[in-house]
Amino acid sequence: MAGEMGEFETRVRRAVRNTLYATAAFVLLWGAAPAAWRPLAAGLAVGSFVGVYYLISAARQARQAGAVAVEHARVRPGFAAVSRIAAVLLMVLLLSRHPEWANPLAALAAVWIGPALALGDHVRALRRDKS
8 A cells, every 4th residue: 555655646746847847948948938928928827837736735635535534534524625626716707807918728728737737647557558
């Protein structure tokens, strides 16, 4: 079981690192983009940064669920899923009020970059284990 948790932690760290790389690329794109494209690049950067929080929060919740299932540990209930939804909604609401700063649709789409990278990493590991 310890090996599986170590692998889980490695995958979470890899997904967070790759999402932070994507965020940095979007910030660089924002700096290099013409003025008309800057809100799109800023939306992608903000959304992918919120996606990092989303990944960390989801990983923490998965760790807690694993502890409850395997060790019958008591974990105080939290509001992890609610806080993730609230963070995304707050981001979209703030950016909707100021679309000249960042594109809210681009930000909403970029939130899912981190989970998509984590899923891709998992599929890649399954294929590697299969062969």
